[in-house]
Amino acid sequence: MRRLLCCIACVLALMLEVGAQASAATDRQQLIDRAQVLLSQGQMDAVIALLKPMVKGEDAQLNHLLALAYYGKGDYPSAATHFSRSVASAPRGGKQYRQAVQLLGLSHYFQGHIKEAIPRLEEAAALAPENVEISYALGNCYIQSHETAKSRAVFARIFRLEPESAAAHLVNAQMMIRQQLEELAEGELRRALELDGRLPQANFLLGELAIYKANIDQGIELLKKELAINPAFAMAYYRLGEAYTRQLRWEEAIAPLQQSIWLNPFFSGPYIVLGKVYLKKGDLANAENVLRRALRMDPNNYSGHHLLAQVLQQANRHEEAKREFELAERLRLAGGN
Numbered sequence: 204m205r206r207l208l209c210c211i212a213c214v215l216a217l218m219l220e221v222g223a224q225a226s227a228a229t230d231r232q233q234l235i236d237r238a239q240v241l242l243s244q245g246q247m248d249a250v251i252a253l254l255k256p257m258v259k260g261e262d263a264q265l266n267h268l269l270a271l272a273y274y275g276k277g278d279y280p281s282a283a284t285h286f287s288r289s290v291a292s293a294p295r296g297g298k299q300y301r302q303a304v305q306l307l308g309l310s311h312y313f314q315g316h317i318k319e320a321i322p323r324l325e326e327a328a329a330l331a332p333e334n335v336e337i338s339y340a341l342g343n344c345y346i347q348s349h350e351t352a353k354s355r356a357v358f359a360r361i362f363r364l365e366p367e368s369a370a371a372h373l374v375n376a377q378m379m380i381r382q383q384l385e386e387l388a389e390g391e392l393r394r395a396l397e398l399d400g401r402l403p404q405a406n407f408l409l410g411e412l413a414i415y416k417a418n419i420d421q422g423i424e425l426l427k428k429e430l431a432i433n434p435a436f437a438m439a440y441y442r443l444g445e446a447y448t449r450q451l452r453w454e455e456a457i458a459p460l461q462q463s464i465w466l467n468p469f470f471s472g473p474y475i476v477l478g479k480v481y482l483k484k485g486d487l488a489n490a491e492n493v494l495r496r497a498l499r500m501d502p503n504n505y506s507g508h509h510l511l512a513q514v515l516q517q518a519n520r521h522e523e524a525k526r527e528f529e530l531a532e533r534l535r536l537a538g539g540n
Contacts (some may be wrong), residue, residue: 204383245275250271251269263288267285267289274286281373283310283314286306287307287466290307301327304330305334307323324340345357346378346382373395385412385415402438403433406426415443419450421447423443435466436466440466440473444457453483453484460476464477471500471507474493474500474528481493482514487517491515508527
């Protein structure tokens, strides 16, 4: 009898344990289901409030859902913490693992943690080579690490170019300029021109870099080379006219600025510079005309309003000038162009 009672007690204990485990599993699944619904509704704060007290240790799925909520809010440090736990515990190669690797890499990237981002983005790019967002972030990380050949290979793949082609060097240089790494970009541009001396935009970008470094004469010559290759490039005419104004060569600036406007009449930049040229020459009527055209396209442009105020002041239209000066000052304080 004693043995029988012991056996019954063991069976009951086992049944209770199984029941508790089943209940816990049901509760966990309900938690997961609720979190997924909230995520689909964009209720990131609600997901965090729901899961944060419940996430214990290395539970891959709960950490992953919590990381998604933090990522959706732009809280990349917290997202990286929980995606790291998801990556560590999720089945390697599965859907959750692939997503966690991608978003962990991007979380580090958005924080500027380039060293930490690169291995995760490399793995994510290998798992999903068609994902251009991952490739773009990886290419930018390589640029910031001064790994020129690797960044060129990535951007060549994105733009379907041969990695050692002139075009690939050009695209890589443009990406470097966006990250203000002009010295690296200059080397890529010169290599591009060595491979193809008539490659459009290479001389233009070198010209802009020269002007940025106050080598105005060199910049002008490079812009002229660009226009010899690419004669319908409105931006090159604009930059050439602007370069002439830096040397106070007002008369020479007019033609390229007008050519830029004729090729692209929907960009305010050359109108504003041309308005400045006419103001310096004392041609107030033309100055007012082109500046008002610029401001119809770009009404919040500080420089345009400030130049127009000067034109009106010189024309003895003082009340109008005062209003323009006041508007220009408000735009300046607000961070207008």
